[in-house]
Amino acid sequence: MLSLLLALIGLVYPFLPFDMDGYRQLIGFPLGAIGMVLGxxxxxxxxxxxxxxxxxxxxxxxxxxxxxxxxxxxYVL
Structure with missing residues (x-):
């Protein structure tokens, strides 16, 4: 259950309409990795x-x- 919750938060968070000077793109990696391990x-x-x-x-x-x-x-484009 927690792996699904973390993955959904990490999936939705980059699409939110505010910008945190490049940190918004980095949030998904730790949440996705932790969700993968827990899954x-x-x-x-x-x-x-x-x-x-x-x-x-x-x-x-x-x-x-x-x-x-x-x-x-x-970062690239």
Missing amino acids: ILGVVGLRSAKPLAAVGIGFSCLTLGVSGLFLLNY
């Missing part, structure tokens, strides 16, 4: 919410990809 731990563990952890892993991958595109757009 993997949730899938491997003996818990009953394994499908939710798998969805969290998917959204964490999406968060890392979107954050990478935002960083590429901000």
Whole structure:
């Protein structure tokens, strides 16, 4: 559950309409990485919410990809 929550926050945060002088693009990477680790731990563990952890892993991958595109757009282009 926490992996999905962190991934969704990291996915939505770069699209917010305020700018923090380049820090907005960096927020998604730590949230996506922590969500990925928590999702993997949730899938491997003996818990009953394994499908939710798998969805969290998917959204964490999406968060890392979107954050990478935002960083590429901000720093390179």
